[in-house]
Amino acid sequence: MTSWSMHPRAAFDLETTGKDPRTARIVTASIVIVDEAxxxxxxxxxLADPGVEIPEEAAAIHGISTAHARENxxxxxxxxxxxxxVLATLFENKIPVIAFNASYDFTVLANEARRHGLAQITPTPVIDPFICNKHVDKFRRGSRTLVALCEEYGITLDDAHTSAADALATLRLADALAAKYSALRVDLPQLHEAQEGWAREQAADFQAYLRRAKDPAAVIEGDWPVLP
Incomplete structure (x- = not known):
């Protein structure tokens, strides 16, 4: 059996108005599709006009101001x-969509669809290098941002925090993880289901840590790839 990383695959990334995926609005979106090689x-x-002001802190990250979004x-x-x-077509054709911290991007999209009365998609199969890396390299120290992991695996990430650059780097990172860890070279339905379990376990572990160390009432959601 050949790995999914030797078949066509896609990557998806959003830049938005904020950190909360239930309230954030899409500013830019990118989908990159690669072939077998x-x-x-x-x-x-x-590029979307989100219909709301883009906070300065968000614009400072992705470079899109409210005025630019409204005009263009x-x-x-x-x-x-x-x-x-586009995503629905990819999923219908069993092409995996790779997204870093996928529960953020797919939750933003789901809430945008709900906000505008659009049909919901069923995101599967999804591959999330963030969840996968936390599973196969549990005791890694330091940051697990896309920038940090790309640096670790020697992946070029120019123009970080632009959706197209982040999407392609995410795909390259997923390929690198699959090349290194055989646990990730499994059938797509099996990998998708495994990540659902890994996400729950990781959230429970982090929640337990926070409750012990900082906040007895901390709650970390483990739903993946879409938060309810």
Missing amino acids: GAVAETQEW GRPADVVAAEVGA
């Missing part, structure tokens, strides 16, 4: 519908 076959990018962005409902349609 990992060569980029297609890149799709969107397309309506948020149109962007959310188009992104959802």
Whole structure:
């Protein structure tokens, strides 16, 4: 059996208005599709007018101001519908979609769909290098941001925090993890289901740590790849 990393695959990333995936609005979105050899076959990018002010702290990260989004962005409902349609087609064709900290991006998209009365997609199969890395390298010290992990695995990440660059780097990181860890070279349905369990375990462990060390009432959600 050949690994999913030797078949066509895609990556998905959003830049948004904020950290809370239930309230954040899409500002930019990118989907990158590569072929069996990992060569980029297609890149799709969107700029949305989120319909709300983009906070300065968010604009400082991704570089899109409220004025720029209003002048150049397309309506948020149109962007959310188009992104959802592309992802749905990928999933229907059993092409895995790779997303770093996938529960953030897919929850933002799900709430945008709900906000605008659009159809919900069923995101599977998804591969999340963040969840996978925490499982196969449990005792790694230091940050597990996309930038930090790309540096560790020698992956070039120019223009970090732009959705297209982050999406492609996420895909390269997933490939590197699969090359190193045989536990990730399994059938896509099996890997997707495994990540659901790993995400729950990781959230429970982190919640227990926080309750012991800092906040007895801490709650860490473990739903993946979409928060309810």
